[in-house]
Amino acid sequence: MSDSPIAVEPHGPELHGPELHGPELRHHFADVEQQRDAASLGMWLFLATEIMFFGGMFCAYLVYRYWHFHEFAAGSRSLDIYLGTINTAVLICSSLTVALGVRAAQMGKQKLLVVYLLLTLVFGLAFLGIKGKEWYDKYKEHHIPGASFNADDIVKEYPQIPINQQSEQTYFSLYFAMTGLHALHMVIGVGLFSVIAYLAMKGRYNSHYYTPVENAGLYWHFVDIVWIYLFPLLYLIDRKPLK
């Protein structure tokens, strides 16, 4: 159990050499296992901070959805549910390729690892492309908050829903803030995986050492989970047929 004090005596500097452990062992650790466990715990703690980071925006969302449900419902209807669903599917596919990539690393299959990492990048870029298209649509429809915001089209399309145009902006502010922050994390993920893929091609990872692949994978899955919640909260607020 790595949460108890270390049981092994760390070797002094005169005893170590690359033949006793991989070159990746950092000297303040006693052994590779302690290093890996530390990296894993560190990554999960970082993800916990990310949960709280996005959480602040989820709090704003919750408050304003409670206050302005109709505006949120109408705003949600104005999003393209097909693009949203496809994007969700794209991210789920990318999570699969990440998981299979980590598995390939575990089995020492270097080429397969590179393939899965590149596939992940493809899915990630596809997601960002579709997101960009959705934002562009919002721009064309004057749904970007600010001076040029105009929700007349929403009001006209859903006469059954009592909408205050001023409050409608709040929905779109949160839409852009939340999907924007998520997209930023996707971009960072794409950058991260580009580096990992490059290093994988260089033969950096093997079945004894693939911690960066694993931890980058955790990050990617986390970003996927954020979207798993964003999708119903932004796109599916109220789609039932109106009378």
Next chain:
Amino acid sequence: MSERILSSKLYIGIWATLMCLTVITAAVSFIDLGPFNTVVALVIATVKASLVILFFMHVKYTHERMTKVVIVAAFFFLLLLLALSMADYTTRFLA
């Protein structure tokens, strides 16, 4: 975290489940369930997130107790933020 190597069949099975749940959640949103639309959507989202956490992120197979502690703690504190904030907003305009 790197103890067991899971079969690719398992990963593909989880993937397929996630895809189905995605389609289901989108489809169900068109059915009028009243206030339960939100509940169903969030339940499905939570099931999907749990599958990703348990299988793709290997949490089901880890020997590390701290991993689960960290995840639970983060969601718990997020829940505190949401719940206590809503304690204000839901009681503000009571007559």
Next chain:
Amino acid sequence: MATATLTQERENYLNQSYGIKSWLLTTDHKRIALLYLVSITFFFFIGGFFALLIRLELLTPAGDLVLADTYNKLFSMHGQVMIFFFLIPSIPAVLGNFLVPLMIGAKDLAFPRINLLSWYLYIIAGLTYIHCMLTGGVDTGWTFYTPFSTAFSNTKVIEAGLAIFVAGFSSILTGLNFVVTIHRMRAPGMTWTRLPLFIWAHYATSIIQLLGTPVLAVTLVLVVLERALHLGIFDPARGGDPLLFQHLFWFYSHPAVYIMILPAMGVVTEIVPCFSRKRIFGYKFVAMSSIAIAVFGFLVWAHHMFVAGISLYSALIFSMLSYMVAVPSAIKVFNWTATMYKGSISFSTPMLYAFGFIGLFTMGGLTGLFLACLGIDPHVHDTYFVIAHFHYIMVGGAVMGYLGGMHFWWPKISGRMYPEGWGRLAALIVFVGFNLTFFPQFVLGYLGMPRRYWDYSHSPEFQVLNVLSTAGASVLGVGYVLPMVYFLWSMRYGKPASDNPWNAAGLEWQTTSPPPTFNFEETPMVNFEAYDYEHIPEPEVAVER
């Protein structure tokens, strides 16, 4: 235990390598601690300078020293510099960085390069904030309340917000490093219940840093977006709620005060047993109370918003929770006192600071209960009563804990003893100056003097107390400058320190002063309890009586 030799002879972390690159690219936690020491001291002076100008302005009822807008900037930047660039890093980044690996018997923190990154993020944040100060500053109050900060202020809100955002990540990474280190890097035999309580305190602090700071970060992002892109999230005209900002802001900023006080409590818990020659009373209660403070601290934030417009029902809940959070802090005070009972007390400089901490923190904490009371708060909210309350805790508490810790561990850090006579004198001057500065402010607040007012000519009767307060601030300033002078002096002329000049318990005292780069010649094996003072003889000449 190795016998003391002159530090010049033996290789240690200070003389192991020379040159600016060996410092700026170091991954040694001890050197990084010193990098932080220099940086936070610099910002302490900047924050102190703003305080000086504030106190000078308040010498007379009329606003005659600076313009009203300038005064707004002074108190805003005093608060932000002192909180984000001095207090929050202070003990964790200096003493924590230095001592956590030593106290648990490790060679370094879990992630030494991330530790260095933490410092660089702090420096980037600090430089950004300095640029902000020099190009217009910020006048929103340290709290950035909306809608003033998002829609009306003409000052550098975005730049200040971004600087604090980056500083927040420095804080998060420090907390992350500590948690992983404490979990994974303890020496053989160092079980959880053998850990020094300084470690428990830093563990609790790190939990807060990890879970709270991200919420501040995202809130600042929202403010920046609102201000730059006019989104309308906090704009009532567009369906927004200014109070939402306050909820999100205080969700972090209240636990932040526990980030500032818990490490100081950890320091006091190390000092008191040593200078009472007695083990800490109630180890488990002290350890658990640290965790309880960290958790409960997240439940009370809206007590800053009682008169802001939240519902009465939520105010009731938060008031009750605020009373409960005082309990674990009180438990610590009982335990320190019980430790001293029938102990062999010596009035060394660290112990003087610890005494000061216990008394002043108690006063600050009790006045916090006054503020938690819904009947009292509306009368003293936004008055000098609140200012006095938090300065008693943050200055009378946290800063005294920091100074006590610096004196206690100075021999270990530098290999030199500071001059004990000067140390005691400075501690006394700090104590007198502090009370003279801030006690009158309790009275002023109770009498109704509002905070953040540049001009109080409507109530010239406040002047006497303000003059006393300013006089106290001058004395306090002297008390702060003295240690800086004699610490620097001691690095050249101080008596060389032995490994354990205080005969204190703790693994850090079982290696040389200063320690070698990898901390211990051999990994220590721990089979003893944390505060085993029954079996440690009193020091012979360390503390003159």
